[in-house]
Amino acid sequence: MSHIILAVVIGAAFGFVLDRVGATNPGYIISMLRLGNLHLMKTILLAIGVSSVIMFAGLLAGIIDPGHLDIKAAYLGVFLGGALLGVGFAAAGYCPGTGLAAAATGRKDALFFTAGGLLGAAAYMGHFAWVESTGTLESMAGGKTTLGKIAGTEYPALFEGMSGETIGIVMGLVFIAVAFALPARLRGEGKAERTVQAPSRTADVVKR
Amino acid sequence: MVLNWKTGGVLLGLVFLMAVVLVKPIGVSTQFVIFDGIVWDMVSPDVVVEAPEAKSGYASPNAYLNKSGGKYARNVANPLNYSFVFVLAMIAGAGLSAFLRGGVDRSERTMPAIWQANFGTSSWKRYLVAFAGGFIVLYGARLAGGCTSGHMMSGMMQTALSGYIFAAGAFAAGIPVAMYLYSKEA
Structure with a gap:
């Protein structure tokens, strides 16, 4: 039972923060991948860095x-699957977690993403035995x-x-340093924030 | 409106840390399978059956649900488990956050501005690509054994080799596709 309470608390915190960092906005994800606005990239790298440093320090401290x-x-398959995910991630601007979270914020395209995701997961369920038979799922480098x-x-x-904790x-620290070193944008001109924050005036046409 | 990357990055990092300290690393994409399994099992009840001889106590004629000793089959049979409730709570948390900040702009609810700048205002075109994108994303995530949260964030946070491999694949494909599809900035 206590695990269910933790699931609710940690899950809700995760969804809340995903929304607050802008990850539920596909505009930020697409802009990150087209290297126009690296806001989310810097956020993610910093998050990985911070959690990693504290976690490994905590492991060392016992x-x-x-x-x-x-x-x-x-x-x-990790690389191949990652690449497939990358294609959909770029086209739709959602990944599994942010798609579900975005649907909850009222984005209708995220509902379609989620429906497609459920079908894609079902298709994999059906193909699994075949995928396994191709050897794509066999462990490499020790698994x-x-x-x-x-x-x-x-x-x-x-x-x-080498000590895994020290390397961790x-x-x-490397992730944190890269987060700070990355510029706000790698291509395009103008202010990075404009990319996704101000919906263009013509956007109102869309809802009809 | 959106948190700056320093505050947001620290908060997001603390959530990932909290998950490992208290329970286990965060992951989402498996729950698409569990949800599918729950629906499938409702339609045809012999998709998941009790099997005392299996490691998890459950088995399935579907090879995927049956793998690792029926681990997924067990979660389909018992949806009130940590990982599934976690994802439901994530959905609720995001909804709450959006509600408290006044919701998503009406003009943004159908498609992001950058989509409109490149592909116009047809909502069905956007929905179709979002649907197809969802299909590819989840197929890929299941092939990889995890998604952005499980592999990329939780994985690299723990220095898992698989996390770096996944991230390399995702960005090697995602960056050129995004640059090609979205040539115009919003």
């Missing part, structure tokens, strides 16, 4: 249970591999002799 970590396996060895876990490490803190 105040975070390493059993809570959950490393996913590496296999060819559930992390960069360094994380104490208290069984995950194989890419750099066996360093990588986290």
Whole structure:
């Protein structure tokens, strides 16, 4: 039962923050991917960096249970699936989490995204046995591999002799540094914010 | 309106951290499968059956629901589990946030401004691409075994090799497609 309460609290916080950082706005996602406005990119990199540094420091200090970590396996399908997701992500401006969250904020296109997503997931369910038979899902580089060895876990490490916690803190700091180093935009001119914040006047035509 | 990237990034990071400290890393896309499974099981009840010999206690004739000892089959049979409730709460949290900030601009509800700048005002065109995009995104996420939250954020946060591979694939495809499709800025 306590797990359900945690699911409600953490889930609600996640949805709330996703909306507040602008991730429920497909304009920000598309602008990030076309490198016109890197607001979300900087936000995401900083989030990964901050959570990583504190998490690995907490593991070192012994105040975070390493059993809570959950490393996913590496296999060819991770890259292929990532690329497929990237195509849809760019076209629609939504990913699974932000699509659902955006639908809740009243975006109608996000409802269509969600419906397509449910169908896509169902299609994969139907194709799974075939996909598995192609070998695309076979683990590579040890499978559930992390960069360094994380104490208290069984995950194989890419750099066996190195402390996974130290690498984690360093990588986290790198993410933070990149978040700060990235410019607001890499292409186009004018103010980055204009891209998605001010709906054009003609936008009113749309709702009819 | 939108939080600046420093405040937003720290808050988002703290949510991901809180999830690992208290329970487990955040992930979303699996729940599309669980939802499909729940609907499918309602239509044809033998999609998920109790199976004492399975590791999870449940089994399915569908290979995907049946994988890893019937882990997904069990969650389909018991929707009141952490991961599914988490996603429902995420939806509610986003809705609450939008409500408190006065909702999404009416002109934005059908399509973002950048879409309109490139493809005009036809709402059905936008809905069609959003639907197709959703299909590809979830098919890809299930093939990859996770999505932006599970692989990219939770994965790279934990220095998982799979997280970097996923991010490389997603941006290698996403950036050129976005640059090609959306040549005009809003």
